[in-house]
Amino acid sequence: MPPTYIHYLLIPHPTEPQILLLSGDNNLTLPCYESPEPHYWQTVAPVNQLVDQQLGLKLTTLRCMKTEFCDEQITMFYAMDGSHISPDWVLPEGAIWATQAIVSDLPEEQKMIVDDWFLWQSNISRIETEWYRPGWFDKAVAWIEEQFDDRGILMTAPIEQIRSWERSAILRAQTTFGQYYFKALPSMFRHEPPLVKWLATKYPDDFPKPLLVDGWRRWLLMPDYGSQTLDAVMDIERWESALRHFAELQISLSVRINDLIGLGCPDLRLFHLAEAIEPLLMSSAESLSGASLKITDDELAQLRARIPEFKQACIDLSAYSIPASLEHGDFWAGQIVIDGDKSVFIDWSDCSVSHPFFSLYFLQDADIRLPDAPNVRERLRDAYLQLWSAYEPLDKLVEAYDLAMQIAPLHFALIYQSHILPQMQNQWEMNNMITVYLKRLL
Numbered sequence: 316m317p318p319t320y321i322h323y324l325l326i327p328h329p330t331e332p333q334i335l336l337l338s339g340d341n342n343l344t345l346p347c348y349e350s351p352e353p354h355y356w357q358t359v360a361p362v363n364q365l366v367d368q369q370l371g372l373k374l375t376t377l378r379c380m381k382t383e384f385c386d387e388q389i390t391m392f393y394a395m396d397g398s399h400i401s402p403d404w405v406l407p408e409g410a411i412w413a414t415q416a417i418v419s420d421l422p423e424e425q426k427m428i429v430d431d432w433f434l435w436q437s438n439i440s441r442i443e444t445e446w447y448r449p450g451w452f453d454k455a456v457a458w459i460e461e462q463f464d465d466r467g468i469l470m471t472a473p474i475e476q477i478r479s480w481e482r483s484a485i486l487r488a489q490t491t492f493g494q495y496y497f498k499a500l501p502s503m504f505r506h507e508p509p510l511v512k513w514l515a516t517k518y519p520d521d522f523p524k525p526l527l528v529d530g531w532r533r534w535l536l537m538p539d540y541g542s543q544t545l546d547a548v549m550d551i552e553r554w555e556s557a558l559r560h561f562a563e564l565q566i567s568l569s570v571r572i573n574d575l576i577g578l579g580c581p582d583l584r585l586f587h588l589a590e591a592i593e594p595l596l597m598s599s600a601e602s603l604s605g606a607s608l609k610i611t612d613d614e615l616a617q618l619r620a621r622i623p624e625f626k627q628a629c630i631d632l633s634a635y636s637i638p639a640s641l642e643h644g645d646f647w648a649g650q651i652v653i654d655g656d657k658s659v660f661i662d663w664s665d666c667s668v669s670h671p672f673f674s675l676y677f678l679q680d681a682d683i684r685l686p687d688a689p690n691v692r693e694r695l696r697d698a699y700l701q702l703w704s705a706y707e708p709l710d711k712l713v714e715a716y717d718l719a720m721q722i723a724p725l726h727f728a729l730i731y732q733s734h735i736l737p738q739m740q741n742q743w744e745m746n747n748m749i750t751v752y753l754k755r756l757l
Contacts, residue, residue, distance in 0.1 A: 320350045321390040322365055323425065324376070325432050327397040327449075328412045329674070332436065334429060336418070338409025343417075345392075345425050346370065356382045356391050357480035357744075368542060370407070372400060375452045375476045378444075378741070380428055380435075384607075392428050394435070395489040396449045443740055446484035446499055452476060455534075459488060459497055462527050462536055468492050469671045481741050482664065494539035495526060501533070503738040504664040508535050508577030511663065513578055517571075521564060523659065540659045546648035551688040554681065555698035557658040557745075559650050562702035565671040569638035574667050581734050583726060584639045588669070589629035591729050593622050598732075605747030614757055621756075628722045632670060635715040642669040644730060647677040648684060667729060672719035673726050729751035 324346040326335040336343040348369055354361045359376035366374050374395045383390040411417070418429045435442075445451050456474050463470060469491045477496075478485035482504070486497040500507055508530050514522040527538045545557055568575065576582050595603075600615045643650070644665025652659040675696070682691040700712040707715065731748045739745060 316387075317351070317353065318386065319388045320353065320508065321347065321388050322350065322362055323347050323390070323428070324362075324366060325380070325390045325392065325394045325429065326366070326372070326400075327395070329397050329400045329402075331412065332433070333412040333414055334418070334432065335406075336411055336413045336421075337407060342422075343411070343413070343420060343515045344422070345388060345429070356389075357482075359393070360475060362391075362393050363476060366395065372404065374399060376479050377449065378419050378447045378479055378481075379744075380431065381743075387426075394432055397451060398449045443607075444481050444501060446479055447481075449560055451484075452486075455484070455486060455497060455499065458529075458534070459486070459495075459536060461497075461650050463488070463490065466526070468495075480637075481739050481744050496535075496537050496539060498535040498537070499533060500664065501738065503735055505530075505533055506581075506666070507663050510575070510666070511535060511537075513574070514663075518564065518567075521560075521657075521659075535649070540652045540661060540745055543650045543653045545651035545658070546684060548653060548685070549685060551685050551691065553653065553695060554648075554685065554695055556656075557653075558675075558678075558695055558699040559702055560658045561646075561651075561660060562671075562699050563676070565640040565674075566702060569640040569671070572639055572641075573646075575641055575668050580641065581669040581730070583642070583669040583729065585629045585633045585670055588722075588726055588729060589626050591733070592625050592629070592725060594623075595725070595729055595732055603732075603749050603753060605750045606743040608747040608750045608754075610750050610753055614754070617757060618753060625722060625725060628718055632709075632715060632718045632722070635711060637671065637703060637704070637712075637715055638669055640671040640756045642667050642671060642726075643674040644727070645677065646674040665735075667730065669726060670719055672716050673723045676720055676723040676727070677714070679720070724752040724755045726729050 324381040326346060327333065337346050346369070348365050350361065350365065352361060352704055356379045356537045362376050363374060366372050374397065376394050377394045379391055380394050406500060415430070415433045421429060438447060441447050459474060460470070469589045470488055471491060472489040475487045477487050481501060484499040488495045488497065501696055511522070511525055512528045515524040521539055523538060527537055529537045545554060546553065565625060589673050596615070596618050600610050600612050603615065643660065643663065644667060650660060650662050652661055656705060678695060679692065681695055685691045688694070696713070696716055700716060703712055731745065736746055
């Protein structure tokens, strides 16, 4: 039985330090609505629709403040932007605008979240994630509309907020020229806007040109690359074709790694990984654990005992004649858009210059997604590796591939430890990831 999605909403007064409370069973409560429709916590379009349907308010979401998961239900707490609430909006019967003093009567879990919200709002100037600030959505919409006006593009519907988390904000616009997507990025992913622009210039047949890139703001405005992604395709030959195309691009980019590093892509080549393994694994269990997923002292001791093994694996992998290239960082099938016979590779936030084979780690579940195709993993591996035959014979490429799959979790754990989490204010959103990858080594 699929879980029920429970949404608690923190809706602020448009001008006063107050929050909306509704009349519940003999007490006040945050607005709370159930939905059977599944969605990731960072996907906020369904949340905005609930607010409109239940309260008649057209608001946007600032951020998810907390999530709780169990088999029966998924509970999420969302902070909304109340700046657009009209003075003419009529409170539901029994509802009030509550100051922080009044919320002491809320159920304990709600009270803790509301207290966190008041503290967060009192430090609004210190919020580094711009789209977590009230009013940011209006500024982004105005910028998008200005770009469309300059190019004679007419919108056919209001701009829609799709996603909001510290990693990015995504908006969607419907126009007379089709759909466009707007993406805003934090400073830790400052390399993505110039990289996307550069790739589209150097490889115009493989990377659609964005409508506009604002590198200073880290904003991207892009045409819709297509609605079908590889994870929805059941034809293994189409998967093989996509991986051959990806290998071709990585081979071409292997002679441009100085350009990629110059664009800001993190340099995580194997010698850097080898140097970082010991500092990573000698960190405390607490610092390597997430909000809801912990690594134990015993597990960490097992990993520390294998530090020489992991370092030697980096040395052994570097002995093969496979050049460093652009490594995607999150190369699962949903990041591959199918456009006719072409494959478009999207979302380069987590990319780095590293061993190219690490990217294939995310396709290890292909046998689950393609249950009717025999030897799925081997077929996809070989389709990808065949393009690298100028560097090593196939048997040696398979050896290198297997070695890369063994140490790939260290590479991805290092990305989060050194490049992503240190720059996040709300680390709970992603701090399980180091633990996830380290546990895969056990």
